[in-house]
Amino acid sequence: MHAGRKRKYGSPLVKMKRASGELQALIREAAKGHTQECIIVTGFQGRPVVKFNGKSMPAARAVWILANGTEGIDGMDVCHRCGGGSGENxxxxxxxxxxxxxxxxxxxxxAAGRDRNGDPRGERNGRHVLTEKDVREARRLYAQGTVTYTALAAKYGVTVAAMRLAVTGATWRHLV
Ligand SMILES: [Zn+2]
Known part of the structure; x- marks a missing residue:
């Protein structure tokens, strides 16, 4: 009988600075791009950093290199279309x-209402799309268990990432 799963994503090797098979697995998954939904890194203190070929870098950059290689990457940043940052969350x-x-x-x-440290500033940022009222309402709706982040994002005209971050409290942390 055919035994064992074929290992499809054996290389290149991503060595984690903070040894974590979980983050490594997340990075490999994210590099495949199988889902349209944002893949949010949680549960790490500060920026999730990985070592790749001996260099420390943000997880998003490691994902980019896994998927596209290192060509053209020197001096460039790996940026987000979705409003997500490279730090925790x-x-x-x-x-x-x-x-x-x-x-x-x-x-x-x-545009995403983050500063250099990835800290959200909520409505005070002045470039918000969501309002405090929106966030409170979205959290209430989501808590009822009848709507998805995608549906809420469409309702309020923001990205799914921004919606998820607002509802989970990663952004708009000051709202209780
Ligand atoms: Zn995203």
């Missing part, structure tokens, strides 16, 4: 990532 789905300049990256952060 950041998105690493390859479908959400693009290679951009530092200025592109900074513009993404402003």
């Amino acid at each position: 950041g998105c690493i789905n390859i479908r959400c990532l693009y290679l951009g300049t530092r200025a592109d990256n900074a513009a993404d952060m402003v």
